[in-house]
Amino acid sequence: MTAEVLVVGAGPTGMTAANELRLAGVSCVLVDRLPRASELSKAGGLQTRTQEAFDQRGLLEPLLATGDYPVTTAHFAGNLLPLVRRRHRFPWRSVPQVVIEGFLEEHLAAEGIRVRRDHELAGLEQDADGVTATFADGTAIRSQYLVAADGGRSTVRKLLGAEFSGRPGTETMVAADVRLSAEVPMTTITREGYRAQVFPLGVDAEGRPLRRLTFGGPGWSRERDIPVTEDEIRTGLKTVFGNRVELVELRYARRITNAALQAAQYRHGRVFLAGDAAHVHLPFGAQGMNAGIQDAMNLGWKLGAAVRGTAPEGLLDSYHAERHPVGAAVLRNVQAQSLLLDDGPDSAAVRSLFTELVHLPEVQYLLDDMLSGMGFRYEIPGSEEHPLVGLPAHDLGPELRAGRGVLVDPEGQFGDLAQRWADRVNRVDTGAEAKLVRPDGYVAWAGDPDGLEPALRQWFGAPLS
Structure with missing residues (x-):
């Protein structure tokens, strides 16, 4: 069997990756070692940024329509943050992981992508042209690229011999x-x-x-x-x-x-680690699941461009450059929460002080930015010059459903330039300020008009003409 991209692991990360590849027009095979879907909700909440991303793909409303998923209050080490409950358009919601997995699996099946279960990976080889994955039953799948979304005990990561360092579990x-x-x-x-x-x-x-x-x-x-x-x-x-x-x-x-481990590199040639295969930690605030979904959103469109032959130099490497710091930041805040919950006498003193500090609005807003996924800013050229660049475009929804880039051009001044990338970037005249938004919803350019063409080339490759 051949595919343009093989995704190993059918949890939220793997299924999000498969959906992003589908939007990019890439043939994808999605496999999982389990004979049936897990019954355990390893995570129980959708943070703000993940809901925003699902909304930009037209998935949030039908997901929430499947049941009663109440708005909940964010917390840090059990300390509630009530001041941030309605801070964003999409407040934190309690949605069990099993619900998210079931919803995504049904969505993919309706689009022609079915999870191939009972596929236990046994071997992995890659060369200059692709990756060959072999399974315990003797079958093999050849693909141009492979996404490892097979969890904290990732077989792909072990077969690669990838460095996975940090603090091992002590209890x-x-x-x-x-x-x-x-x-x-x-x-x-x-x-x-x-x-x-x-x-x-x-x-x-x-x-x-x-x-x-x-x-x-x-x-x-x-x-x-x-x-x-x-x-x-x-x-x-x-x-x-x-x-x-x-x-x-x-x-x-x-x-x-209580292990806190992270892969030193998210990219290994034509193989990419995502979700728990790239970072593991205690399940505080469902951050692992949400970070994994964001890994997949970041990676999917870039792999699509690589398969189509439009990816500019360095695009695939930007996956590690952007997502590794986010994973490291998540591990740090989870380790901090773990220390606050420790049973030692010093931890009790720190916990008492923190309980007082967390009543301050500034502290709650800082922690909310950290936990909601809304405070992470990618180091994109121009981010040091414009406040929007590197952050999510919160005002876009349906414009991103096709999984393409979007040029927001409210004054109609970039029509001729946009036409040169019309096969990869849609132009819209809504919005308050001109900006270029990547398929994953992050702003790649805003401000200086002379910077638009370099940004188009950097993120979307050479123009049509």
Whole structure:
């Protein structure tokens, strides 16, 4: 079998990548090692920037129409940030990962891309022209490029021998999707150092609230592959909450580690690491899933241009240059949250001080920029000269649904120039200020008219004429 791009891993990252490749007109094969979709919501929230990206693809409204996904309040290490609840057009929402995966899989199937399940990768070779992936059943797929979205234990990453460094896991905790008998605080730490966090996961088909429970503490760490039982969860609840709450239903459970690791390089020749294959950390604020979706949004259109032969020099390398710093920033804030939740006496003192600081509006806004994905700015040429360049174009929606670049030209002064890239860039006359927006929704140029043509060449390659 051949394909222009092979995507390994059918989680939110892999399926977003497949959708971006589809929009770029690229043939894509999407495989996953599991025989069926996972039942565990490894993440439970859609941050603002991800919702904005889905809206720009026309996916947000139909996704939210599939159920009741309430607006929730952002938090940092369990400290609520109520002042930012309605700060953006798309506030944080509680949407379980299993819902997102199911929605994206149905969307892709309707567009002719079906997940090929039970495909366990066994071998990987690449040469100057492409990549050959072989699977445990002896089949092989040849592609021009490969996207590794196969999770924190990525087989692709291991076959590449890619450097994956940082802090290895020192303990495990339990993460479970549950129904509980009563409401409990978002974060609870006992005097003995046992801790639990409880976050909303929306409601089930009968309208009953689901929650993500994580807990751990002194002596609780187990080998990661040891199954989690209902009795263990009941014991954990009693240890932290006493008799205040009981387990009503266990949907799914697993063990997670406090590892904080990142790939040194996101690009390895014709193979690209994305999502948890590129960065792993504790699942605070669903940042791993959201960062993975943004990885895929950044990479997909660039691979499309490379396959079509329109990619300018350095475009594929810009994936690592732009997304690696974002992944590193996410790891830093998750490690900071982990320290705030630690059971040591020094952590308690820091936690007390932080609880006072987090009441300040400036602190809440800073943390919201960090957690929502809205504060990340790519180092694009011109970003040091214009406040829009490198940031998302928040005022665009339907204009980006085709997955093409957009030149916002409200005064109609760039028509002749835009025509030279008309096969890759749409021109619209709406908007308050002229700007060039990449297919992933980030502003690539604004301001000096003389900078537009160089920006078009940098991001979209040579013109038609």
